[in-house]
Amino acid sequence: MALDAQSRDSDDDLLRRYAGGDAAAARALALRHGPRLIVIARRMLDDPSEAEDIAQETLLRLWRSAGNWRPGEAGVAPWLTRVASNLCIDRLRRRRERTGVETPETASAAPSALDGLARAERAAALRGALAHLPPRQRLAIVLRHFDDRSNPEIAETMDLSVEAVESLLARGRRALATRLASRRAELELDNGDF
Amino acid sequence: MATSEDDPRHDEGDLAAFFEAERARIARDLPPGFLDATLRDAAAVTASRRSAPPPHTGWRTFLGQLGGWAGATALAGCLAAGFYIGTLEAGAEAATRLLGTDGAAFDAPLADVDAFFDLAASES
Numbered sequence: 001m002a003l004d005a006q007s008r009d010s011d012d013d014l015l016r017r018y019a020g021g022d023a024a025a026a027r028a029l030a031l032r033h034g035p036r037l038i039v040i041a042r043r044m045l046d047d048p049s050e051a052e053d054i055a056q057e058t059l060l061r062l063w064r065s066a067g068n069w070r071p072g073e074a075g076v077a078p079w080l081t082r083v084a085s086n087l088c089i090d091r092l093r094r095r096r097e098r099t100g101v102e103t104p105e106t107a108s109a110a111p112s113a114l115d116g117l118a119r120a121e122r123a124a125a126l127r128g129a130l131a132h133l134p135p136r137q138r139l140a141i142v143l144r145h146f147d148d149r150s151n152p153e154i155a156e157t158m159d160l161s162v163e164a165v166e167s168l169l170a171r172g173r174r175a176l177a178t179r180l181a182s183r184r185a186e187l188e189l190d191n192g193d194f
Numbered sequence: 195m196a197t198s199e200d201d202p203r204h205d206e207g208d209l210a211a212f213f214e215a216e217r218a219r220i221a222r223d224l225p226p227g228f229l230d231a232t233l234r235d236a237a238a239v240t241a242s243r244r245s246a247p248p249p250h251t252g253w254r255t256f257l258g259q260l261g262g263w264a265g266a267t268a269l270a271g272c273l274a275a276g277f278y279i280g281t282l283e284a285g286a287e288a289a290t291r292l293l294g295t296d297g298a299a300f301d302a303p304l305a306d307v308d309a310f311f312d313l314a315a316s317e318s
Binding site for chain 1: 205206207208209211212213215216217218219220222223224225228229231232233235236237239240243244
């Protein structure tokens with residue numbers, strides 16, 4: 001039977017089947033989780049190519065763990081999120097050590113000439129502001145606002161208490177608001193838009 | 195069940211317009227080539243798992259835990275030496291118990307014999 005991202009099989013079941021040599025199960029898992037991993041990594045790193053590397057590496061680690069996976073012990077999705085998050089933070093730290101900044105060398109914050117729309121500019125402004133957040137604040141914001149994770153889920157992923165996550169999120173949002181405050185008029189966002 | 199507080203939009207406040215714009219930017223699609231690369235990885239891991247030697251079972255696991263043949267040989271040597279030394283000691287104790295005396299007492303008859311010959315020499 002062909003499997004796709006919509007397959008009703010549980011992640012644990014698919015992983016068990018992959019460990020037994022079922023390539024279709026690997027495909028279903030990649031289709032189910034790959035896009036989410038890429039989105040998280042892209043928002044963390046602001047670099048599409050690095051984001052793909054992170055997602056591929058995360059799934060590779062899943063394949064390697066399949067043989068020893070204990071069903072029900074750790075959900076596949078939270079496990080993947082945790083691995084991808086750690087890889088992103090490592091990548092950001094290496095970037096900082098190499099260049100002194102965490103932003104990618106190829107600046108992608110500026111919108112292209114073609115998308116002069118206010119929406120694209122707002123998105124670019126947000127990415128620019130996100131790039132200035134410390135890695136853990138950035139991760140909390142990305143998981144909360146772009147991956148729709150609840151605070152307890154983020155706490156589990158980041159190995160923190162829920163209170164610590166709430167604090168990270170509050171500080172992150174404050175830092176974003178401060179950094180974006182000066183852009184409101186420029187982006188035609190008067191108070192009525194908020 | 196999801197509550198309104200689980201919705202991240204609930205606490206976006208002044209930043210809502212920025213988050214919304216950024217959410218709309220990245221499609222949740224896999225980039226071209228990504229799936230193929232990932233499935234190649236998966237196939238390579240499967241192949242390496244199949245070509246790996248089977249996990250040890252039974253006595254081979256036990257042998258592995260001892261440190262292989264070298265460890266097992268060393269352990270057997272130690273056991274044999276311990277048994278030999280222990281047997282010698284036990285044999286000495288048993289002999290002592292049988293004779294009802296200790297090692298020092300073995301010298302006494304010899305001393306008596308010497309004295310006997312000394313006496314004989316003096317009488318002759």
